[in-house]
Every structure is written in C-alpha cells, then in structure tokens.
Amino acid sequence: MIVAVRRGLHERMASTLELPFFRLVSLFIARTFDSGGKPGTEQLDFGIGLILALLALPGAVVSILLFDKYSSLLQFFRGARDFDSYAAALPDEYFFIVLSMVVTGAVAVWWWDTIFLDRRDYLNLVPLPLSTRRIFMANLTAILFLAVLFALDVNAASSVLFPVVAAGAQQSLTYLVRFAAVHALVVVLASMFSFLSVFAVVGSLLLALPYAVFRQISLPARIVLILGLLGLLSTSFAVSAVAGHLGEHPHSAVRFLPPVWFLGLCQILRQRADPSLTLMGHRALITLGCVFVVALATWALSYGRVFSRISAAPEIDTGRRGGLMGGVFSALDGIVLLTPLQRAGYRFVIKTLLRNQRPGLVLGGFMGLGIVIASQTAFSATNEVAGVIQTLPSVDMLSIPLILSYWILLGLRVAFEIPVELRANWIFKLSLDRNSTDVVPLARKMMVTVCLLGSLGLVFPAYLRVWGIAIGLGHTLFVCLAGAFLTEILLLRLRKIPFTCPYPPFRDSAIVSVLICILGFIAYTVVSSNLAHWLLAGLARMLLLPALSGLAWYGIHKIRQEIAVEQEPLSFEDQPEAFELLKLSDGN
Amino acid sequence: MLEAKGLTKRYASVPAVQNVDFCLLAGQVLGCLGPNGSGKSTTVKMLTGLLDPTAGKVFLHGRDIRDDLVGYRKRLGYVPEEPNLYSHLSGYEYLELVGTLRGIPKSHLIGKIEALLDLFKLFSHRHASLASYSKGMRQRILLISALMDNPDVLILDEPLSGLDATSALVIKNLIKELGQQKKAIFYCSHVLEVVEKVCSHLLILRQGNVIAYGRSEDIQREIGQSSLEHTFMHLTAEADVEDTARQIAAVVSSK
Numbered sequence: 078m079i080v081a082v083r084r085g086l087h088e089r090m091a092s093t094l095e096l097p098f099f100r101l102v103s104l105f106i107a108r109t110f111d112s113g114g115k116p117g118t119e120q121l122d123f124g125i126g127l128i129l130a131l132l133a134l135p136g137a138v139v140s141i142l143l144f145d146k147y148s149s150l151l152q153f154f155r156g157a158r159d160f161d162s163y164a165a166a167l168p169d170e171y172f173f174i175v176l177s178m179v180v181t182g183a184v185a186v187w188w189w190d191t192i193f194l195d196r197r198d199y200l201n202l203v204p205l206p207l208s209t210r211r212i213f214m215a216n217l218t219a220i221l222f223l224a225v226l227f228a229l230d231v232n233a234a235s236s237v238l239f240p241v242v243a244a245g246a247q248q249s250l251t252y253l254v255r256f257a258a259v260h261a262l263v264v265v266l267a268s269m270f271s272f273l274s275v276f277a278v279v280g281s282l283l284l285a286l287p288y289a290v291f292r293q294i295s296l297p298a299r300i301v302l303i304l305g306l307l308g309l310l311s312t313s314f315a316v317s318a319v320a321g322h323l324g325e326h327p328h329s330a331v332r333f334l335p336p337v338w339f340l341g342l343c344q345i346l347r348q349r350a351d352p353s354l355t356l357m358g359h360r361a362l363i364t365l366g367c368v369f370v371v372a373l374a375t376w377a378l379s380y381g382r383v384f385s386r387i388s389a390a391p392e393i394d395t396g397r398r399g400g401l402m403g404g405v406f407s408a409l410d411g412i413v414l415l416t417p418l419q420r421a422g423y424r425f426v427i428k429t430l431l432r433n434q435r436p437g438l439v440l441g442g443f444m445g446l447g448i449v450i451a452s453q454t455a456f457s458a459t460n461e462v463a464g465v466i467q468t469l470p471s472v473d474m475l476s477i478p479l480i481l482s483y484w485i486l487l488g489l490r491v492a493f494e495i496p497v498e499l500r501a502n503w504i505f506k507l508s509l510d511r512n513s514t515d516v517v518p519l520a521r522k523m524m525v526t527v528c529l530l531g532s533l534g535l536v537f538p539a540y541l542r543v544w545g546i547a548i549g550l551g552h553t554l555f556v557c558l559a560g561a562f563l564t565e566i567l568l569l570r571l572r573k574i575p576f577t578c579p580y581p582p583f584r585d586s587a588i589v590s591v592l593i594c595i596l597g598f599i600a601y602t603v604v605s606s607n608l609a610h611w612l613l614a615g616l617a618r619m620l621l622l623p624a625l626s627g628l629a630w631y632g633i634h635k636i637r638q639e640i641a642v643e644q645e646p647l648s649f650e651d652q653p654e655a656f657e658l659l660k661l662s663d664g665n
Numbered sequence: 666m667l668e669a670k671g672l673t674k675r676y677a678s679v680p681a682v683q684n685v686d687f688c689l690l691a692g693q694v695l696g697c698l699g700p701n702g703s704g705k706s707t708t709v710k711m712l713t714g715l716l717d718p719t720a721g722k723v724f725l726h727g728r729d730i731r732d733d734l735v736g737y738r739k740r741l742g743y744v745p746e747e748p749n750l751y752s753h754l755s756g757y758e759y760l761e762l763v764g765t766l767r768g769i770p771k772s773h774l775i776g777k778i779e780a781l782l783d784l785f786k787l788f789s790h791r792h793a794s795l796a797s798y799s800k801g802m803r804q805r806i807l808l809i810s811a812l813m814d815n816p817d818v819l820i821l822d823e824p825l826s827g828l829d830a831t832s833a834l835v836i837k838n839l840i841k842e843l844g845q846q847k848k849a850i851f852y853c854s855h856v857l858e859v860v861e862k863v864c865s866h867l868l869i870l871r872q873g874n875v876i877a878y879g880r881s882e883d884i885q886r887e888i889g890q891s892s893l894e895h896t897f898m899h900l901t902a903e904a905d906v907e908d909t910a911r912q913i914a915a916v917v918s919s920k
Contacts, residue, residue, distance in 0.1 A: 410771065421765035424758070425751075432753040432794075500749035504810070506715060507743060508766035510735045 097207065098215055105219035109191050129230045131442045135180055135449040136173070136235030140242055142453050143169060147243045162256070163347060166243045167321050170260065170343055172313045172456065173235055174267045174336045176449065179306045180231045181268040183445070185275035186302050187438070188223075189295065193279070194384055213380050217373075220276065228268035236261035256347075263343040266365060270335060273368045275302060280375030283383050291383075309336065310448065313456055323353035332357065338364065402427075413522060418515040418574075426523050426575050429497055436492040436576060443488025451480045469614060470544055475552060476606035478536040482528055482560045483601050487594060489524055490567040493575035502577045502649065509574075511646040517568050520575060524567070528560030551619055555609045558626050563601060565633045569640065573648045666691045666849045667712070667818050671721035674707050681707045682873045684721070689866075691817070691847040694840060696854065696864030696881070700901050704873040705853050706746060709822050712851060713743050725818070739767065742811035746822040746853075748803035752796035756787055756806050759795060763810040774813075781809045786832075800827030808836065819843065822853040837863050861893040871901050 093099060110125045146169075147162065194202075194216055202212055240257035282291055282298065312334060319331050320340050331337055332353075341357025344350035350358060406414075406424055414420045430436055458473035532553050541549030608625075612618045672685040682704040689695045699705050710716035712723055714734050723730045730737040750759055757778065764774040782788045785805040795803065804827045811819060821840075825833045840863045844850055854860050860867070867884055869877040877884050877900055881893065890896040898906075 407771075417765055417768040421762050424765075425754075425762055428754060428758065429751075497753070498749065498751055500747065501751045503715060503745060503749065504763055504766070507713060507738055507741075508763070 098211060101212065101215035102218045105216055106222060109188055109223060132180060132184065132231050133234045135176060135446060136232060137238055138446065139176060139449060139453055140235050140238035143242050162244050163349060171316065171320055171336060171340050173239060173264055174339045175309055175313050177232050177264040177268045178271040178336060179310050181227050182271040182275055182306045183303065184227050185272045186299050189279060189299055199384065209384065224269055224272045227272060228265045231268055232261065232264040235264065259343060259346040263339050267336065267339040270365050270368060273372045277368050277372040277375060278302065280372055280379055283379035284375045288383055310452055313452060324351050416515050418509060418513060419519050419522065422519045422574060423523065429576050430492065433497050436495040436497065439495055440488040440492045443484045443491065447481045447484025451477045454480060470548065472606050472610045475609045476602050478532065478556045479559060479602050479605050482531060482556060483563065483598055485527060485531065486524055486560060486563050486567060489527060493520060494580065495576060496579055497576040499579060505574055505577055506649050509647065513647060516574055516647060517571055520568055520571055521564055524564040525561060528564065529557060532556045547616055548613055551613050551616065552609060555612065558622065559605045562629050569637060578648055666726060668724040669712065669721065670724065672708065672711055672718050672723065673720040674711060674716065675719045680873050685875055687868050687878055689849045689851060691849050692844055693866055694844045694850040694852055694864045695866045695868055696852045696860035697868045697870065698860060698897060699870035703870040705870055706822065709820055709853055712820055713741065714738060740817040742814065742816035742819045744807045744811045744821045744824045748800060748807050750795045750803055750806060752794065754795055755792045756795060756798065757791040759806060760810055760813065764813055767814045769814055777813055781813060785809055801829055801832060804828055805832065817848060819848055819850045821850065825856065825859060857893045857897055869897065869900055876900050
C-alpha cells in the first residue's frame with residue numbers, strides 16, 4: 078500500500094516536472110550552474126553539489142574556529158563560571174549575519190549575467206509556442222527558488238555548527254534548539270535580503286537605462302557591489318562592539334548598516350533587545366519587505382521592454398581594449414617576461430582568470446575562505462588587545478597576511494588545473510616545444526606578482542600605519558619571502574600550461590588533498606607567523622632572514638632535483654580520441 | 666617540399682590511415698578529398714605534428730619534421746576543421762596570443778594584425794569577445810592566425826566553412842595568389858566545386874587508403890569522367906545519392 082502510494086506520488090511528481098512551465102524553471106535553474114554549453118568544457122562541470130558545498134564552507138570554518146571561545150572546559154580553566162552564551166554570542170552573531178550577507182550577495186553578483194534572460198534564451202524560446210508571460214513567470218520562479226536555495230545553503234553549516242559550539246554546553250535542549258532556530262532564521266533572512274538587494278539593483282538599472290548602456294556599466298556596477306560587500310565584512314571588527322550598546326550612540330552611522338538591523342531582529346527574537354535594537358529589528362523586516370517588492374516590481378516592469386529588445390541589440394558589441402592592462406603588459410615584456418611563452422602565457426592567464434567563470438570561481442572561493450579566516454583572526458586579535466596598540470604585533474596579527482597569501486596562492490595553483498576550452502588548446506600544442514622548461518617560470522611569475530601586489534599594496538601600508546616603518550618593512554619582506562617559498566612548493570610538480578589540460582583525477586584523492594591543504598595551512602601560518610614574531614621582536618634578528626631564505630631555497634632546489642620534473646615533456650593530455658575500440662567480443 | 670611517406674595511423678589495431686604517400690611542391694595546391702571517416706582529419710593532424718603516426722614520416726625539404734618540430738611549425742600555417750578558439754579573448758587578443766607564441770616581434774605583430782583584421786573585415790569587432798563572433802568571423806580569425814607569420818606551408822581544413830559568399834570568393838582567390846607566391850598548400854574539403862577551382866593536384870582517400878593522387882585533369886581523364894563530382898562518386902563508390910534522397914523524403918512524409 079505504502080509502496081503504491083509512493084510510486085503514485087513519484088509518478089505524479091515526475092509528470093508535473095515534465096510540464097512546459099517546470100521544464101522552463103529547471104532550465105533557468107540549471108544554466109546557473111552549468112558551463113554555458115561552451116565547447117570543451119563538458120567534463121569540467123563542478124556540479125551543483127560541489128558549488129553548494131563550497132558556499133557552505135565559510136560558515137562551517139568560522140563555526141569551528143569559535144570552538145576555542147565557547148568550550149566549557151576552557152571556560153572553566155579561564156575561571157568564567159557564569160558564562161552567558163547569549164551575551165558572548167552577540168559579536169559572533171553579527172559576524173555570521175555579515176558573512177551570510179556577503180557570501181549570498183557575492184553569489185548574486187557573480188551570477189549577475191545568468192540570472193536574467195539573454196540572447197540565447199530569446200533565440201531558443203521565442204520561436205517555441207510559449208507565451209512571454211509564461212517565460213517571465215518561469216524565470217521569476219527560478220530566481221526566487223535560487224534566492225531561497227542560496228540563503229539556506231550559505232547558512233546551512235553555521236546554523237547547525239554555531240549553535241552546537243556556542244550553546245551545546247548548556248544543559249537544556251530547549252535552550253539549544255531555540256538558540257539554533259533564532260540564529261538560522263535571522264541569517265537566512267539576512268541572506269535573502271542581500272540576494273534580493275542585488276536583484277533590485279539589477280532590476281532598477283535595467284528599468285532606468287537603455288539595454289546597451291546597462292551592458293556597458295554592468296561590470297563597474299558589479300565591482301562597486303563587491304567592494305561594498307567587502308566593506309561590510311570589514312565592519313565586523315568595529316561595529317559589533319558598538320551594536321551591543323546602540324542606545325549609548327544615538328547618532329551613530331552604525332544604525333544605517335543592514336547587518337545591524339538583522340542583529341536587532343535576532344535580539345528581539347531572543348528577548349534581549351533594548352529599545353534601539355528593537356527599532357533596528359523592525360527596520361530589518363520593513364526593508365526586507367521593501368527590497369522584495371522593489372526587486373519584483375522593477376523586474377516585472379523592465380522584463381517586457383528588455384526581453385523584446387534583445388533581438389534588436391547588436392549581436393556583437395564593439396568591446397573595449399584594456400589600455401591600462403596593455404600598458405602594464407608592455408612594461409613587463411623584456412624585463413620580467415623573457416620568452417614568447419612567458420609573454421603570451423602571462424596575458425592568457427590573467428585574462429582567463431578575470432573573464433572565465435570556472436577558474437575565477439575556484440580562485441574566488443579560496444580567496445573568500447582566506448578573507449573569512451583572516452577576518453575572524455583579526456576580529457579575535459583586536460578583541461584580545463581591546464584597542465591597545467602594542468609596539469610589536471601579536472602572532473595572530475602577524476598571521477593575517479600569511480593566511481591570505483596561503484589561500485590566494487593555493488587558489489591560484491588549483492585554478493591553474495581547471496581546464497578552459499580544451500578544444501582550443503591546439504594552438505599551444507602547435508606553437509610550443511614540448512621540451513620547453515618555461516612553464517614553471519611563467520606560473521612562478523604569475524604567483525609572485527599576486528604576492529608582491531598584495532604585500533606592497535595592503536600589508537605594507539597597514540602595518541606601517543599601525544606599527545611604524547620598521548615593523549611595516551620587516552613584515553612585508555617576510556610575507557614576500559614566505560609567499561615565494563610557498564610558490565616554489567606549490568609548483569614542484571607543474572608541467573602544464575595553466576588551464577590547458579583536462580581536470581586531474583581529483584575525486585579519488587579528494588579527501589587526502591583537502592587534508593594536505595588544511596595541514597599545510599596550519600603548518601605554514603603557525604610556523605611562519607611565530608617565526609615572523611620572533612624575528613621582529615629584535616630587529617637585528619632580521620639579519621638571519623637571508624640565511625633562512627637561502628636554506629629554504631636550497632631545500633626546494635634539492636627536492637626539485639630529486640623529482641626531476643623539469644626533464645619531463647610538457648603535458649598536453651588531450652580529450653580521448655574520437656576513435657574508440659569497444660572490444661565487445663572480450664566478454665565471450 | 667612537403668612529403669609524406671608511408672603515413673599510417675592505427676588506433677589499437679584498427680587502421681585509420683594506411684600508407685599515405687604524396688609530395689607537395691612549392692606553388693602547388695593539393696586538394697584532399699574523401700567521404701566521412703576516410704582519414705582526412707587524421708592525415709591533417711599527422712601533417713601538422715599534432716598526432717604521431719604509427720608508421721611513416723613527413724618530410725619538409727627532405728628532413729623529417731620530427732627532427733625539428735618547432736622549426737617546422739614556425740614555417741607552417743594551419744586552419745583546423747572546427748573554429749575552436751578561446752571565447753573569453755577578443756579577436757585581437759587571440760591573434761596577439763598566437764603571434765606572441767610564434768615569436769613575432771611586437772612592433773611587427775601589431776601592424777600585421779591590424780592590417781589583416783581590416784582586410785578580413787573584422788577591424789571594427791577586434792575588441793569584441795570571440796564568444797560573440799559568428800562561425801564565419803571565427804573562421805576568418807583562424808585564417809589570419811594561419812597567415813600572419815608568412816608560412817611556407819599552409820594546411821587548410823575546410824577553410825571556407827561558415828564564410829559568406831564574398832569572403833569565400835576572397836579566400837579562393839587568396840589561395841591561388843599564395844600558390845603563385847610559391848607556398849605549398851594542402852587543402853582539405855568536402856566542397857568539390859571549390860576543390861575543382863582552386864586545386865592543381867588531388868589526393869582522394871577512402872577508408873584510410875589513397876585511391877587517387879595526381880594532377881586533377883589527369884585523374885579525371887584516367888577515370889573518364891567529365892567533372893570532379895562524377896570522378897569522386899565513381900572513385901568512392903558512394904551510395905546512389907538520388908535514391909537515398911528519395912528514401913529520406915519518403916520517411917519524412919510518412920505518418
């Protein structure tokens with residue numbers, strides 16, 4: 078009986094999903110995750126599962142990092158007998174709200190181009206016997222489904238782990254469940270707010286601007302949004318302290334930050350809100366409703382106008398040449414990029430990273446993880462010293478650029494393995510000597526450039542401003558050398574031009590690879606930040622740095638000699654030959 | 666100039682190409698014909714060095730191309746069958762990538778790219794993404810990339826695919842012009858009318874074997890056919906095309 082009912086339901090579900098409307102909805106959802114049907118990318122699909130897992134990762138990592146703060150055993154040793162987890166969780170709650178908004182907002186910005194209907198949809202769907210209204214409704218349903226899916230996914234891990242970490246030691250299960258339910262509800266609503274806000278911005282731009290102008294300003298608008306989201310993340314360190322005492326700061330600009338509104342909502346639900354936070358909580362609900370209405374209205378109003386004009390818009394935009402980038406490349410030619418492969422490859426790698434979704438997504442994921450861990454480290458480091466500037470930064474403070482450099486360099490190395498349009502690789506294969514030893518210098522120069530830019534652009538100014546010239550210079554030099562060392566380790570077995578080989582057999586060794594990355598991270602950041610702390614404690618010790626660098630270089634040189642990778646020919650594993658012998662008679 | 670001797674390719678033990686011999690001299694345009702699966706693409710890949718032959722060799726000026734593959738490719742221009750390009754690059758950027766990989770000096774490269782883009786009517790779209798190019802435009806980018814380094818040997822696999830009538834006419838005349846400039850051109854195509862017009866010599870393959878090779882007129886005279894189309898049908902023993910067309914129409918209209 079149960080089996081029959083189940084089968085009936087299953088069949089009914091299957092037949093419903095086969096209806097034209099739901100086929101359209103699933104088409105719009107699926108293309109958000111697929112490779113866009115580009116040739117040569119068929120085998121590179123990460124799949125929905127992996128993308129969703131990557132998005133949930135930051136929440137999981139931050140929750141685990143908080144174990145130290147909430148551990149009842151550690152609290153006992155610290156002498157904190159009356160530990161109030163609600164009060165202690167306030168800054169972390171703020172951080173999670175910001176995190177959920179940033180990750181979901183970044184996802185919406187990333188998929189900006191695929192959220193809406195485009196020329197491909199127009200050419201494929203309009204000739205079919207489908208009404209424009211049906212296409213619109215299906216697209217809208219897909220967008221709302223994705224908003225809910227991303228909001229749930231981004232917060233899934235933290236909704237389970239954070240309550241367990243923060244309130245798991247409490248004896249009452251009700252307490253834990255209530256803590257978890259409030260946390261989950263607030264972060265999911267914050268995510269929805271963020272996703273719909275991006276959606277509302279896109280809809281408003283589409284409504285206000287001609288389609289051709291919208292396409293032109295699309296990239297700058299996305300950059301502005303990303304900067305805004307990163308700015309929001311940087312508020313975690315300062316705002317959470319103010320947000321707890323908002324009544325004492327009646328004119329604080331903090332009141333205009335959306336995460337503070339959702340923190341207010343959280344405190345209302347926990348019945349711990351003062352009047353200021355209550356006001357903020359109400360504001361969260363009102364603005365969420367407003368954003369929902371604006372997003373829906375602007376999209377509905379702009380839909381007909383934009384979709385009908387897609388066919389009239391020029392199929393090929395004239396594009397624009399990157400004048401600044403061209404100047405940078407020309408400056409590097411001859412000084413840094415010494416061979417044809419280095420000159421061509423350097424440009425190719427940068428353009429691929431900036432324009433191709435897959436390697437960009439991988440690098441973005443690693444960078445995001447780095448930013449989250451570095452933010453969390455900075456957050457705890459600033460809380461520990463409570464605004465007191467010491468003459469020497471703490472080990473945690475010194476580890477921040479090392480954390481970032483580790484994840485960015487590792488992200489680059491992993492991104493190099495992501496194939497991009499394999500069928501177009503014939504041009505490299507046709508132009509290059511397979512015995513060329515230029516690949517490692519090319520990848521090295523790429524990674525060192527990133528490391529140098531980060532060190533000189535961010536590390537030096539930040540440490541110079543807070544701790545003075547000696548620490549600023551010393552730590553920048555240390556971060557550069559540590560980055561160069563890490564680069565050499567990561568490139569030990571490279572014999573491929575980045576992005577030109579099929580995806581390595583990752584699945585078989587995925588767990589081992591992830592474990593190595595995590596252990597490598599711990600070893601790299603802990604060892605190097607402690608070493609940096611020791612060296613900077615007495616600046617005369619910095620004189621040891623050249624000797625240490627020489628030792629590290631010698632070690633890597635010996636390892637490279639042992640594995641003798643440079644003697645191997647360039648790897649160009651192609652796709653399988655079109656001709657395949659099936660050997661069907663072997664089974665007899 | 667370019668010579669293939671006993672060129673053979675087997676996948677497992679199944680032969681795709683067997684004992685292909687021909688000699689392509691400077692100024693000649695050798696048309697390579699054959700039905701689907703006859704081994705044309707495999708032959709082209711072996712000629713470009715993209716595929717290692719199981720047996721046999723390719724020689725340029727009497728020297729095995731495998732002895733100095735990079736040097737050989739420096740003198741080779743190749744247009745593959747499919748316009749597979751990096752679609753995240755613009756047309757200009759793709760040509761810059763190819764030119765840089767080929768080691769063309771920057772000062773020379775930019776002028777050449779811009780001049781060729783202009784002549785191939787792509788200049789106004791040079792900074793647009795290749796993803797937005799039509800098949801014909803992508804094909805023209807491939808032709809430019811094959812020609813930009815002034816190669817001695819040109820291997821063209823269906824170079825007119827996707828081109829409009831005017832562009833196709835330009836390319837047909839260009840091939841003749843390049844032949845007169847003493848370049849050796851290997852021209853692979855299914856379009857018999859074009860091969861008949863541009864090629865001085867023919868190489869006809871069937872099931873991986875050479876079934877005819879020589880001057881076009883000589884082959885036609887030997888077979889006793891008046892046109893290349895009839896010669897081709899006679900040699901490759903394809904099915905009765907009219908009968909096949911009738912059968913397809915019957916299936917289409919059946920209920």
